[in-house]
Amino acid sequence: MKVISKEEEREHYNEVLKGGLIGGGVGLALGLGGVLYGSKRYAAFRQLTLPFRSFIVTSSGTFGAIVWAERYSVKYQRSHDPMNNYLNAQHQAQELARQQAKTESEKLMDWGRENRYSIVFTSWIASMGLALAMVGKNKYLSTAQKLVQARVYAQGLTLAVLIATAAFETADAKSGKGRWETVMVLDPNDPEHKKLIEKRVHKEEYEGQDLWKDMVAAEEKRLADQKKQREQLDKQASKAPAA
Structure with a gap:
């Protein structure tokens, strides 16, 4: 567990407060604008009681404040966590290659799969308004x-x-997605980093879950490279003529 200082605690509080004020202000503005528009446009909306319309405005502000305060909190924690920014060059190249290998329809399906519950909530709100x-x-x-x-x-x-x-959940359960996925990654033995091979990888349940695996792999690779360099130097030294 990381022990934070008083200054970091104060900075984190200020960031959360800043995000809450921004989100709350935007939420209140949207809620008030929606209520005013609905009252002006629809007779059924004008028949709603004043407390209920006030609740719509205040709940919009509360929702915005909670969401944006959480986002600013997570953003601050990530920016001050050196482990979060740890990604070696090979991992970055693999992620880039995976994204480039996907078609637009696959990217759209992945987006829908990752944001399925947000889509359900948003669709309910939109359909209710419509x-x-x-x-x-x-x-x-x-x-x-x-x-x-x-x-x-x-x-x-x-x-x-x-x-x-x-349907997404059933397909994920059958294919094993959500736990393990077969993806295309760069061949580590390819010096040009162009060849792609299939690899079964664990999908993180939260960001950074498998970070330690990347660190161990990077350290093992560094030690292996050092060992290889020492062996080459030893061979060169043994072949060198004695003075």
């Missing part, structure tokens, strides 16, 4: 009926997204 806009035009429904009907529409779209997410 459904409210659609049913808000119906003059023959009460506010309660419009909310119920909008929720049904939103649940239908969210269910479709959940089914797609379940």
